[in-house]
Amino acid sequence: MxxxxxxxxxxxxGDVIENGTMIIKDGKIKAIGEDLDISKVDGVLDFTGKVIIPGLIDAHTHVGMWGDGEGRxxxxxxxAVRAITGEVRALDGVNPRQVSFAGAREGGITTIQILPGSANPIGGLGFACKTAGNIIDEMVVKNPTGLKGATGENPKRAHGEAQKHSPATRMAVASLMREYFKDAREYGEKKAKAKEEGKPFTVDLNLESGLMVLxxxxxxxxxxxxxxDIVTVIRICEEFDINYTIEHCTDGHLxxxxxxxxxVTAVVGPGLSAxxxxxxxxxxxxxxxxxASSSRP
Structure with missing residues (x-):
């Protein structure tokens, strides 16, 4: 300890502890207070004049998925070669030695959610992890934490403009989302029937992600x-009776x-960008x- x-x-x-003591065991905080018994600890650090705050949590990141200065x-x-990629997993694309992990730790962020980017209407599975470590599997807090989706300019640009295939409009983005969840629902029904009848069934990892959402x-x-776009997301999610979050929610104030x-639950930000x-x-x-004044979660 x-x-x-x-x-x-x-x-x-609780209240701020002005002259506090913290006991740490096996990397976890065991106790905090003013007059704790520290006679049995293995070492003592003097933090007089310093401040300790809880580790910060960043609910939306792409840490470790884009190497700073590394290019392609x-x-x-x-x-982004396909618009629907429910089978991909952020966990498989994260480099825990990438410099952004160190930057997060130095900024006091100890836990993050890492999501695939926003090129695809259906982009893949995200997960939550600690920012300290060297083996990403040993850093995981929860996996998966959600299925990433995207609306607006990004999927239009990545597919309609760059590759000349759908989606090129907001209509197509919404249509592809609906088609995906319709297919996932039908897939789930076939899977359940095969199980009931004791018949073999071929797993589709792309649709399995949608089934988890459904x-x-x-x-x-x-x-x-x-x-x-925010209203469109709400509309689609209500059609399929699924839980959702609005990521960024930039125009939420309107x-x-x-x-x-x-x-609606929203993950707002980033707030320090142009x-x-x-x-x-x-x-x-x-x-x-x-x-917040509108009673948002």
Whole structure:
């Protein structure tokens, strides 16, 4: 065991401890307080004048999937040659030695969700992990955490503009999502029937991801900036009765009352970037506060 003493500690809940002590065992916080017995610890660190806060959590990242300065050799976040890639898994594309992990740790972020990029209407499975470690499988907290989806400019550009195939419009993005979940639902029915009848069944990893969403085992996590894209996501998810989150939700402040009425869960941000696309032109730092005032989760 290790003790850290003399620090100003901000607990997750409760009052700030001005002259606190923290006991750590096997890499986990065992206790925090003012007058803890540290007679049996193996070592003591003096943190007088320092501050300890809980590890931060980043709910939407692509850490380790794009190598800084590496160009195409380190580009592993989007399987953009096809629009529907429910079978791919972010876990298989993450390099835990990539510099962004160190940057996250140095910024106090200890847990992150890593999602595939936003080129595809159906982009693959995400997972949550710690930012410390060398073997990604040993860093995993939960896998999978959701199925990534994307609307708006990104899938239009990656497919319609770059490759001259669908989707080239927002209509096609929505249509492909609907078709995917329709296929996944029919696949699930056939799978259940085969099991009931004791017949062999061929697993489709692409549709298995959609089936997990339909069965409410994981949510559909959808990249959406523009207000009408957000509404489209809500519409589709209600059609298929699935749990979902709006990732980014940049225009959420423009339709906050509607999102409150729909009880939408949003992962908002990033907040320190420029409005680099037409669909982000209405971004504002006030977005999280406006959404919070509308009773958003």
């Amino acid at each position: 290790l003790a850290v003493k003399g620090a100003k500690i901000y607990p997750v809940v 050799p380190g580009y592993d976040g989007n399987e 069965n409410k085992e994981i949510p559909f996590r959808v990249h959406a900036h523009r207000h009408d 339709i906050a009352e509607y999102l409150g009425k729909k009880n 409005a680099s696309k037409v669909e982000t032109k209405d971004m504002t730092d006030e977005n999280p506060a406006i959404l």
